[in-house]
Amino acid sequence: MIRIAVVGHRAQSSGDFSLNDLPGGAGRMDLLCRAVSSSLFLSHGMRRDVEVTLILLGPPEPPVTIMFSGEKVRYLNPDERSAGSLIRKALALPRGTAFRESTRGVFVRQGGLERLIAEYPFAVLDEAGEDLRKAAVLPENYLLSDHLDFTGEERELVSGCPKFSVGPLALHADHAITLMLNEHDRRSGGWT
Amino acid sequence: MIRIAVVGHRAQSSGDFSLNDLPGGAGRMDLLCRAVSSSLFLSHGMRRDVEVTLILLGPPEPPVTIMFSGEKVRYLNPDERSAGSLIRKALALPRGTAFRESTRGVFVRQGGLERLIAEYPFAVLDEAGEDLRKAAVLPENYLLSDHLDFTGEERELVSGCPKFSVGPLALHADHAITLMLNEHDRRSGGWT
Numbered sequence: 375m376i377r378i379a380v381v382g383h384r385a386q387s388s389g390d391f392s393l394n395d396l397p398g399g400a401g402r403m404d405l406l407c408r409a410v411s412s413s414l415f416l417s418h419g420m421r422r423d424v425e426v427t428l429i430l431l432g433p434p435e436p437p438v439t440i441m442f443s444g445e446k447v448r449y450l451n452p453d454e455r456s457a458g459s460l461i462r463k464a465l466a467l468p469r470g471t472a473f474r475e476s477t478r479g480v481f482v483r484q485g486g487l488e489r490l491i492a493e494y495p496f497a498v499l500d501e502a503g504e505d506l507r508k509a510a511v512l513p514e515n516y517l518l519s520d521h522l523d524f525t526g527e528e529r530e531l532v533s534g535c536p537k538f539s540v541g542p543l544a545l546h547a548d549h550a551i552t553l554m555l556n557e558h559d560r561r562s563g564g565w566t
Numbered sequence: 567m568i569r570i571a572v573v574g575h576r577a578q579s580s581g582d583f584s585l586n587d588l589p590g591g592a593g594r595m596d597l598l599c600r601a602v603s604s605s606l607f608l609s610h611g612m613r614r615d616v617e618v619t620l621i622l623l624g625p626p627e628p629p630v631t632i633m634f635s636g637e638k639v640r641y642l643n644p645d646e647r648s649a650g651s652l653i654r655k656a657l658a659l660p661r662g663t664a665f666r667e668s669t670r671g672v673f674v675r676q677g678g679l680e681r682l683i684a685e686y687p688f689a690v691l692d693e694a695g696e697d698l699r700k701a702a703v704l705p706e707n708y709l710l711s712d713h714l715d716f717t718g719e720e721r722e723l724v725s726g727c728p729k730f731s732v733g734p735l736a737l738h739a740d741h742a743i744t745l746m747l748n749e750h751d752r753r754s755g756g757w758t
Contacts, residue, residue, distance in 0.1 A: 394586065397645045404645035408600070417713070417736035452738060453589045453596035454646050505757060521609070541748045542755030544609035546644065552741045553748050556733045563734030565697065 376558060377494055377515040379427040380409045380547050381487060383522045387430045387438040389465030393455045400458070401432040405520050407457035408548035413555070414444045415452045421555070428461070429486050437486025439473075440464045447479030488531055491517070496535050499554060501544045503537030506557050513538070516554055518547045568750060569686055569707040571619040572601045572739050573679060575714045579622045579630040581657030585647045592650070593624040597712050599649035600740035605747070606636045607644045613747070620653070621678050629678025631665075632656045639671030679723055683709070688727050691746060693736045695729030698749050705730070708746055710739045 384401035391400035396407060406428050413426035424444040431437055440461060442450070450456055464476035473481040490496075497513035499506075506512070517532065524532065540553035560566055576593030583592035588599060598620050605618035616636040623629055632653060634642070642648055656668035665673040682688075689705035691698075698704070709724065716724065732745035752758055 394647070397643060397648075408603075408644075411600075412741060415738060415741075417738055451589060452600075455586070456589075541751045542757050543751050545744075546607060546609055549604060549607075549744045552737075552744045556745050559733045559735050565734050 375514065376421075376424045376555070377427065377496075378409070378413045378424065378551055378554075379429060379487075379490055379496065379515070379517045380406055380520060381429045381518070381524070381528065382406045382431060382520050383525075384432045385428070385430040385520070386432045386434075387436045387465065388434050389462040391458075391462065393458050393462070396454055396458050402520055403458055403461065404454050405547060406430075407454040407461070408546070409518070409551055410442055410450075410457040411452045411454070412548040412551045414442060414447065414450070420444050420447070420450075424555070427490065429490065430465075431486065435484075437484070438465065438469065439483050439485050439490060441473065441481045443479045443481070445479070449477055450479075487517075487528060491531060491535070496532070498532050498535045498537045499540065499547075499550050500537045501539050501542075503539040506538040506540050506554060509538060512558055512561065516551075518550060520547060567706065568613075568616045568747070569619065569688075570601070570605045570616065570743055570746075571621060571679075571682055571688065571707070571709045572598055572712060573621045573710070573716070573720065574598045574623060574712045575717075576624045577620070577622040577712070578624045578626075579628045579657065580626050581654040583650075583654065585650050585654070588646055588650050594713055595650055595653065596646050597739060598622075599646040599653070600738070601710070601743055602634055602642070602649040603644045603646070604740040604743045606634060606639065606642065612636050612639070612642075616747070619682065621682065622657075623678065627676075629676070630657065630661065631675050631677050631682060633665065633673045635671045635673070637671070641669055642671075679709075679720060683723060683727070688724070690724050690727045690729045691732065691739075691742050692729045693731050693734075695731040698730040698732050698746060701730060704750055704753065708743075710742060712739055
């Protein structure tokens with residue numbers, strides 16, 4: 375199982391955003407939607423061994439955690455609006471501290487990064503990290519930030535996590551996810 | 567200069583599609599929009615040395631070629647609707663056999679794959695190709711298909727092109743583009 379978590383610093387935590395304005399009104403939700411897509415989609419199938427978690431820190435009631443299970447998810451297509459629509463449905467559900475399923479394979483709870491990194495040991499994908507291609511053993515769980523850097527408080531939380539980079543340039547989170555998964559694919563497929 | 571061309575077998579060749587239904591009514595235009603985004607966007611900037619060309623083969627007047635110049639393009643954001651909106655504007659322009667600029671850095675002409683591959687020597691990104699990481703010299707120009715395989719006629723046209731693969735699994739075109747560009751980034755940045 376590969377777990378991918380992306381922090382959306384301004385991503386709305388209520389479901390009343392418009393699917394026609396994912397970048398603006400929804401707080402760069404477009405980026406999180408593409409992260410879901412690059413985490414879960416193959417050309418003709420899905421990555422059933424991947425879970426992707428979004429941490430929404432925008433108004434009105436952050437933090438919210440939404441998890442897409444590649445094994446269980448249904449009704450998801452690769453386009454941004456499709457993931458956005460399932461995120462809206464997840465945010466429309468009354469939520470507590472335990473995960474509840476909003477649509478097949480999509481789960482939502484109140485809570486954020488502090489709780490998530492207490493549950494799993496994450497590596498951070500960050501342009502300042504060690505080259506992932508050179509890692510002797512690949513991590514199982516990866517944490518990324520959206521278009522904004524981690525805050526001081528978040529950096530404190532992840533200060534003990536190993537850091538890996540996928541290349542010499544700073545990339546969008548969805549592109550970094552594609553590169554990380556390719557490294558897993560290559561090692562699983564004997565392509566190294 | 568890196569040139570990337572993607573064939574959209576069902577992508578509409580008129581601009582009257584809805585930005586709210588890029589996958590359906592517009593003929594998997596969502597995939598072409600993500601290909602534009604993964605070709606041109608870095609985290610905080612654009613790939614000025616990349617051109618991405620879309621070949622639209624859907625109704626009503628195919629083939630149409632639309633080219634985004636990373637050096638010149640303006641008004642483009644990373645979300646699918648943004649590229650979709652510039653494609654609509656390009657398709658609204660009366661077109662001839664020479665490229666005309668529809669918005670800053672976006673160009674459109676009548677014509678398709680046969681003409682394009684006569685202009686530049688393309689390599690094909692295809693899961694059956696040689697591992698791109700192992701290429702002694704990286705190609706400059708890359709051709710990809712959308713969610714559909716190349717037709718028999720297209721396969722004939724590209725039969726003389728070298729073929730490269732980015733990994734052991736069949737991936738969406740935008741993900742393959744991200745992986746290909748990363749190989750260029752790594753070699754330029756001394757990361758091999």
